[in-house]
Amino acid sequence: MPEPLLTLSGVHTHIGHYHILQGVDLAAPRGELTMLLGRNGAGKTTTLRTILGLWRASAGGVRFDGQDITRLDTPAIAARGIAYVPESMGIFAGLTVHENLLLAAREGPLRDERLEWIFRFFPPMKKFWDLPAGNLSGGQKQMLAISRAIVEPRKLLLIDEPTKGLAPAIIQNLIAAFAELKKSQTTILMVEQNFHAARSLGDSVAVMDAGRVVHTGRMADLAADEALQTKLLGLSLEAHQ
Amino acid sequence: MKSIDWKPPLLVLAVLLGALLLIGSPSTWFTLTVAGVAMGLLIFLMAAGLTLVFGLMDVMNFAHGVFIAVGAYVAVSAMKLASGAAGADSLLVNLGALVPAMLAAALAGGLLGLFFERVIIRPVYGQHLKQILITTGGMIVAEQLIHVLWGPDILQLARPAALKGSFLLGDMALEKFRLSAVVIGLAVFAAMLVLLNRTRIGLLIRAGVENKEMVEAMGYRIRRLFVAVFVAGSALAGLGGALWGMYQESVTVHIGASMMVLIFIVIIIGGLGSVLGCFTGALLVGLVANYIGFLSPKVALGSNILLMVLVLLWRPQGLYAVGK
Amino acid sequence: MITTLLSGDRMGSRALTAILAAIVLALAFAPFIFPGTRALDVAAKVCVFVLLVASYDLLLGYTGIVSFAHTMFFGIGGYGVAIALSRMEVGWAALAAGTLAALALSLALSFLIGLFSLRVKAIFFAMITLAVASFFQILASQLSGLTGGEDGLTFRIPELLRPRLAAYYLVFGAALALFLALLRVVNSPFGRVLLSIRENEFRAEALGYRTVVYRTIANCLGALVATLAGALYALWLRYTGPNTTLDFAIMIDILLMVVIGGMGTMYGAVIGAAIFVVAQNYLQAGMKALSESLKGAPLLPELFHPDRWLLWLGVLFVLSVYYFPRGIVGQLRAVR
Numbered sequence: 001m002p003e004p005l006l007t008l009s010g011v012h013t014h015i016g017h018y019h020i021l022q023g024v025d026l027a028a029p030r031g032e033l034t035m036l037l038g039r040n041g042a043g044k045t046t047t048l049r050t051i052l053g054l055w056r057a058s059a060g061g062v063r064f065d066g067q068d069i070t071r072l073d074t075p076a077i078a079a080r081g082i083a084y085v086p087e088s089m090g091i092f093a094g095l096t097v098h099e100n101l102l103l104a105a106r107e108g109p110l111r112d113e114r115l116e117w118i119f120r121f122f123p124p125m126k127k128f129w130d131l132p133a134g135n136l137s138g139g140q141k142q143m144l145a146i147s148r149a150i151v152e153p154r155k156l157l158l159i160d161e162p163t164k165g166l167a168p169a170i171i172q173n174l175i176a177a178f179a180e181l182k183k184s185q186t187t188i189l190m191v192e193q194n195f196h197a198a199r200s201l202g203d204s205v206a207v208m209d210a211g212r213v214v215h216t217g218r219m220a221d222l223a224a225d226e227a228l229q230t231k232l233l234g235l236s237l238e239a240h241q
Numbered sequence: 242m243k244s245i246d247w248k249p250p251l252l253v254l255a256v257l258l259g260a261l262l263l264i265g266s267p268s269t270w271f272t273l274t275v276a277g278v279a280m281g282l283l284i285f286l287m288a289a290g291l292t293l294v295f296g297l298m299d300v301m302n303f304a305h306g307v308f309i310a311v312g313a314y315v316a317v318s319a320m321k322l323a324s325g326a327a328g329a330d331s332l333l334v335n336l337g338a339l340v341p342a343m344l345a346a347a348l349a350g351g352l353l354g355l356f357f358e359r360v361i362i363r364p365v366y367g368q369h370l371k372q373i374l375i376t377t378g379g380m381i382v383a384e385q386l387i388h389v390l391w392g393p394d395i396l397q398l399a400r401p402a403a404l405k406g407s408f409l410l411g412d413m414a415l416e417k418f419r420l421s422a423v424v425i426g427l428a429v430f431a432a433m434l435v436l437l438n439r440t441r442i443g444l445l446i447r448a449g450v451e452n453k454e455m456v457e458a459m460g461y462r463i464r465r466l467f468v469a470v471f472v473a474g475s476a477l478a479g480l481g482g483a484l485w486g487m488y489q490e491s492v493t494v495h496i497g498a499s500m501m502v503l504i505f506i507v508i509i510i511g512g513l514g515s516v517l518g519c520f521t522g523a524l525l526v527g528l529v530a531n532y533i534g535f536l537s538p539k540v541a542l543g544s545n546i547l548l549m550v551l552v553l554l555w556r557p558q559g560l561y562a563v564g565k
Numbered sequence: 566m567i568t569t570l571l572s573g574d575r576m577g578s579r580a581l582t583a584i585l586a587a588i589v590l591a592l593a594f595a596p597f598i599f600p601g602t603r604a605l606d607v608a609a610k611v612c613v614f615v616l617l618v619a620s621y622d623l624l625l626g627y628t629g630i631v632s633f634a635h636t637m638f639f640g641i642g643g644y645g646v647a648i649a650l651s652r653m654e655v656g657w658a659a660l661a662a663g664t665l666a667a668l669a670l671s672l673a674l675s676f677l678i679g680l681f682s683l684r685v686k687a688i689f690f691a692m693i694t695l696a697v698a699s700f701f702q703i704l705a706s707q708l709s710g711l712t713g714g715e716d717g718l719t720f721r722i723p724e725l726l727r728p729r730l731a732a733y734y735l736v737f738g739a740a741l742a743l744f745l746a747l748l749r750v751v752n753s754p755f756g757r758v759l760l761s762i763r764e765n766e767f768r769a770e771a772l773g774y775r776t777v778v779y780r781t782i783a784n785c786l787g788a789l790v791a792t793l794a795g796a797l798y799a800l801w802l803r804y805t806g807p808n809t810t811l812d813f814a815i816m817i818d819i820l821l822m823v824v825i826g827g828m829g830t831m832y833g834a835v836i837g838a839a840i841f842v843v844a845q846n847y848l849q850a851g852m853k854a855l856s857e858s859l860k861g862a863p864l865l866p867e868l869f870h871p872d873r874w875l876l877w878l879g880v881l882f883v884l885s886v887y888y889f890p891r892g893i894v895g896q897l898r899a900v901r
Contacts, residue, residue, distance in 0.1 A: 052458055078460035090455035092448045094563070103444055106460050148459075301688040364887065369687040371886055373631045374824060378883040381817060385876030389867045498813070502699040505692040513689075542703040546696055 003066065005030045005156055005187045006051065011060035013043075013050045020046045022211035023060065028156065033178070033188040035202035035219055037195075037233060042208040044191040045087060048158045051189075052084050053077045065155060079106070081155035087164060087191075089145040093134030097125055097144055100133050104148035118147045121177035139170035143177075150181065159190040163197050175200055195233070199223045207232045249521045249560040256525060260532040268413040273531045279419040281527025282426025283488060285520050286481035288504040289433065290354075290474015296450035296514025296563055298467050300362060303373055304380035305478060305504065306497025307387075311353050312346035312479030313486035313496050314387055317396045319345045327401045335401035343483055350479020351472045353383070358471045384494050395493050398486040422484055429477065430520055437516060446470060450514050450563055506545050510552045512559025521560055525552075570745055572752040576832060581897040585832060588839050592737060596730055603846075609733055611842045612740040613798045618822045619747050619834035620790035626829030627751050628783045629763035630687055633816055634678065634694035637701045638671045638788040640810035642795025644705065644712055645670070647805035651720040660723060664796045668789055675788035679781035702811045717806020726800065736797050743790055748831055750786065759783055763829075818845075821878050824885050827892025836893050841878070848874050 004027035013021035021043050028034045036044050049055045051062055053074040062070045069077050078084070083104075092100055101110060119126040122143040128136060133144055142162055149157050162178075163171045171194065178201050182188070192198040198205070202219030215222075215232050222228060257274065264270045291305045320327050323338035361379045365371040400418050407414040437443035449456045449463050456463050485500065486492040507526050511518025529548050534541035552560065576582045588611075591598060595608035621635050645667025646660060653659035674697075682693045705712045712718065726732045750756055761768070762776050770776050799805045809815075818841065826837020849871035856869040867873070889896055 054454065054458065074454075074457040075460050075462045078458055084458045086455070086458075090452055090458070092451045092455070094451055095444070095448060099444055099447075102441075103448055103456075104459055295688075301692070303691070361883070370625075370629055370631060371890075373688065373691050374820070374886045375883060377817070377820060378824075378879055378886060381821075381879035382876060382883060385873055385879060389864065389870075389873060389876070393872060502696055506696055509689075509692060509696075539707055542707065543700050546700040549696065 002030065004028055005065060006189065007063045008047070008051070009061050009063075011047075011050060011062065012058045013046055013055050014058050015046070015055060020055075020211055021050060021057075024050075024208070024211070024213055026206050026213050026216075028187055028189045029204060030187055031185045032203040033182055033190060033201055035198045035205045036189060036191045036208065037193075037198060037205060038208035039234060040193075043211045044208055045160055047208070048084070048086075048160055048189070048191060051077075051158060052082060083149035083154040083157050085145045085149050085157070085159040085162065087160040089141050091133045091136075091141050091144055094132060096130050096132055097136070098129050100144055100148055101125075101151050104151045107152055110151065114151065118150065121180055122147055139166050139173070142166060142170075142174065146174075146177070150186070153184075153186070155187060157186060157188045157190075159188060161191050161193060163192065163194045171197060195229075245517075246561065249518070252560075253521060253524050253528070256528055256532070260528070263536060264532070268411070269535070271413050272415070273535055274528065275415060275419050275423065277528035277531035278524065279422040279426070279488070279527070280530065281524040282430070283422055283481055283485050284500070284503055284507055284527060285523035286426055286429055286484070287478045287500060288507045288519050288523060289429075289516055290470070290477050291504060292508045292511065292514055292519045293446065293450070293516060294467070294471050294474055295508070297446065297453065297463070297470055298366070299369075300366065300372060301369075301376075302357065302362065303376040303501070304357060304361075304383060305376075305475075306499075306501040307380050307383040308350040308353055308475040308478035308497070309482035309485065309500055310384065310387055310492075310494055310497035312350045312482030313398065313492040314391050314396070315349040315479070316342045316346045316483035316486055317391070317398050317492055320398065320401075327399065330402060332403035335403040339401050339404075343480055346483035347476040347480040350482065351476030353479075354472045354475020355468070357475070358468055380498070384498070387494050393494075395491050398483075398490055398492050400487050400490065418487065422488060425484065429480075433516060442466070503545060506549045510549055510559055512556075512561040512563055514563035515559070515561040518559055518561035522552075572745070572749040574748050574752050574831065576898075578897040578900070580900070581832065581894060584897070585835055588835055589741075595737075596733055602729070605729060605733060607842060607846050609736050609801045610798075611839050612736050613794050613801065614819075614822065614838035614842055615835050616740040616743050616797070617791055617794040618819055618826070618838045619744050619831055620787045620794065621819050622823050622828060622831055622834050623747060623751065623759075623783055623790070624787045625823055626827075626831075626833070627756060627759045627763065628780055630780060630784070631691040632694045632784070632787075633691060633813075634698040634701075635787070635791050635819055636811055636813070636816045637698045638675065638791035639795040639798070639815070640701070640705065640805075640807075641671050641674075642667045642792035642797075643799040643805035643810040644718075644795075645792070646796045646799040647713075647718040647720050648711060650722060651718050655721045656723055660800075664793070667792050667796060671788045671792040672785055675785045676781065679777075679784040698811075698816070699813070702807060702813075705807055705811055713806065715807060717804060717809070719804045722800055722803055732801055736801050739793070739797055743793060744831075744835075747790060751831055755779070755782075760829075821882050823892075824882050825878070825892055827894030828890065830891060830894040833892045833894040840893075844874065844878065 006028040008024050008026040011021050011024040012019070024043070024047055026036075026047065036047065038044055046055060050057050053069070053072060057070055060070070061068055064077070064080060064082065069080065092103070095103070124136070124140045124143060125147055128140065133141065136144060146159070146162065149159070162174055166174070175197055182201070190201070199219065205215075205217060205219045205222050206213050207215040222232075260273070261267065261270045264273070287309055291302060295301050319342035320338060323342065326334050326338035329335060357379060361375055362372065365375050404418045404421055407416045408420075437447060445456060445461060445463070445466055449466065453463055482496060486496060503526060507519060507522040510525065511520070511522035525548060526545050529544050530541060533544040556562070576585065592608055592612060596605055599605065599608065617635070617639055624630050624632055624635070642664070645663040647663070649659045649663025649666070653662065678694060678697060682690045706714050722732070726735060751759070758774055758779055761772075762774065762779055766776055795810055798809065802809060822837035822841045823834060824837075825840065826835070827833025852869050852874055853871040856866045856871065859865040859869060868876070885892055891898070
């Protein structure tokens with residue numbers, strides 16, 4: 001088996017006085033979409049932020065693409081080919097859609113074929129090209145946040161709860177887009193609370209609880225095993241189905 | 242700059258027209274307006290860097306006035322060195338003195354800014370209380386050092402010969418120096434707009450003001466950018482100080498500290514972190530100070546506070562709130 | 566008994582206790598220990614500034630807010646007394662009326678400022694107070710019919726206070742009593758809430774304390790005590806003017822005193838004010854000697870010129886903020 005693109009081993013993270021991550025072991029295999037599940041406060045967002053160096057791991061290590069990135073600062077980690085879509089989406093409201101994408105394209109000018117590819121998933125991006133991103137709707141902002149992450153090919157996408165707060169029709173839209181995106185063999189680590197979305201997109205899965213990963217496996221296996229779902233995820237996720 | 246909020250510029254327009262009605266005489270109004278715009282643009286020069294630095298790094302430098310003072314003092318020395326050229330009867334020769342003096346003032350402001358960022362402010366990032374204290378302390382020390390270097394007395398800062406006096410335009414008198422200040426101020430504002438809206442660095446600055454963490458998560462090192470903005474802002478303050486000193490034709494160590502009150506008012510009116518707001522706010526402050534100074538001199542000095550209170554009642558975040 | 570007077574606020578260091586005792590004793594017997602009008606002037610000024618700085622420490626050290634308007638309240642007290650005594654019949658009634666009016670104005674202003682800007686960041690509050698204070702300064706110089714403008718007001722004080730000794734002991738006694746009252750405030754449950762807000766505003770809010778309310782109260786209290794300090798100073802000087810009360814330089818002095826003495830300690834106000842006022846009056850002589858002995862060397866004589874004493878206090882201030890955030894008191898407590 002080849003080395004996973006991303007490996008966390010025994011990662012601890014403290015935020016202020018709080019000990020949030022208490023020894024996270026996690027791997028994101030190349031070319032797969034790994035779903036990170038778990039109830040609120042389990043440490044999913046902190047895991048993503050620690051990978052990117054937005055929080056410092058107090059112990060343990062993060063390896064990415066064959067190298068140790070635990071001690072690098074955020075810009076250096078991102079520059080190695082990791083894109084991040086935070087839960088808040090991190091849209092620059094005063095910049096236009098165009099400018100948001102321009103900024104995300106670190107390597108140089110925007111490439112037309114790539115843009116056409118993005119517009120196929122997210123037509124509103126083309127329509128509102130010169131509009132300030134602050135004027136977009138919630139769903140469109142999420143589309144922009146994801147578009148930014150894929151405007152240039154990246155090795156790994158970290159995506160935090162992309163469906164949160166969106167209308168069901170738009171969630172369907174996003175799921176379709178991610179399904180399309182998966183065809184490009186991009187490695188994705190996604191936090192998701194919506195089990196329907198998680199089940200239809202995830203290849204592998206890791207479940208977190210109280211700052212640790214308590215289960216890893218194939219998404220299909222978890223989806224088929226309702227007893228395991230209940231045990232790991234409780235009833236909170238059932239409500240989303 | 243795809244969708245500008247036009248209400249603040251309309252407010253400036255309303256102030257212009259309202260003043261015309263109250264003052265009555267168009268020629269007086271015109272003279273006051275030029276003076277107000279000149280003053281506003283000079284304040285903008287001095288304030289722009291401060292508001293951007295705050296937007297980018299959440300740092301408020303209470304010692305910013307020192308950069309202004311140092312610029313003014315360096316200009317005094319430079320103009321003295323070049324007094325021959327400054328007094329000559331040719332604009333071109335005058336510029337030979339003025340331009341190097343302005344550059345020296347900007348350079349001095351920028352270098353001092355670099356020192357402040359590296360040595361004084363860097364250890365207290367993210368600690369607002371210490372920032373306010375430490376920069377105030379830095380201001381005390383720097384002002385005293387200015388006394389050490391230039392002495393405690395008021396110094397004269399003469400305008401170059403060709404910029405003394407006024408043009409007469411019909412019955413309207415236009416001070417040459419004010420016109421030059423308007424030209425320089427507009428040129429710097431235009432350059433800033435181009436930099437901010439047409440270049441990649443500008444894009445990064447605008448994005449950084451909104452959400453610094455996201456810019457870093459995209460792989461950009463914003464620290465370096467911040468140092469650059471800090472130094473550029475300090476250099477502009479130095480340039481502004483030199484011009485302001487010439488505007489008043491004299492320089493004391495308090496030139497910066499006394500401007501700081503106006504600068505803070507402008508930044509608050511404009512919305513912390515907004516360059517456009519800073520520009521609009523500075524114009525408002527300059528115009529209102531001159532109009533009220535003419536209409537009712539007693540109220541003049543307090544007019545800026547009243548303006549600030551009124552603007553904050555209308556928009557508590559300032560004219561252009563920066564979305565965070 | 567002494568512990569009760571100090572509200573149980575332990576000094577925590579023998580050296581500190583000794584220094585404080587020495588300062589208090591020196592002030593208590595100043596008229597007899599230090600002869601001469603100048604020495605008594607210095608002693609009275611120390612008393613007033615101890616009180617003024619302690620009231621500022623309530624804001625800066627215990628609440629974590631930087632205000633640049635403290636001299637404004639100091640000035641309101643001074644002008645209240647001055648205006649009442651120069652317009653009404655000189656006597657206790659005028660003195661009381663002036664002081665009460667000043668307190669009322671300070672209370673109203675500090676409440677408004679607090680309400681307006683305390684809910685936002687410390688930086689915003691500092692900027693707003695700076696603007697308001699400068700506005701007030703302008704106001705005082707513009708309303709010259711009332712305030713005497715730049716010249717200020719000279720006035721007569723009630724008969725009983727005319728002997729310098731009586732005036733001095735009024736200043737000393739009032740300053741001591743108010744200082745002890747402030748000590749009581751910071752050691753009360755209210756004071757502990759203030760401290761917890763300073764340490765962690767978010768958590769204090771989560772614990773159910775309305776931080777804005779507490780901060781506004783602290784702001785008002787600080788302003789009221791500063792007003793009383795201003796009234797005392799005016800009584801001592803028999804004069805109130807912009808340069809003795811409202812000047813921004815005095816605001817800087819207060820900052821220097823509180824930081825060098827020790828923020829959030831109250832006792833730091835005593836030490837800071839004593840050192841500062843004494844330095845202001847006597848350090849210059851030493852610097853003059855030093856400066857003259859350095860004559861001929863480049864720049865050094867100017868660096869040690871007597872007028873540059875603020876330079877060295879400024880350096881001390883900056884170093885304090887970095888390395889001794891609890892000032893001299895903190896250092897003394899650390900060595901025990």
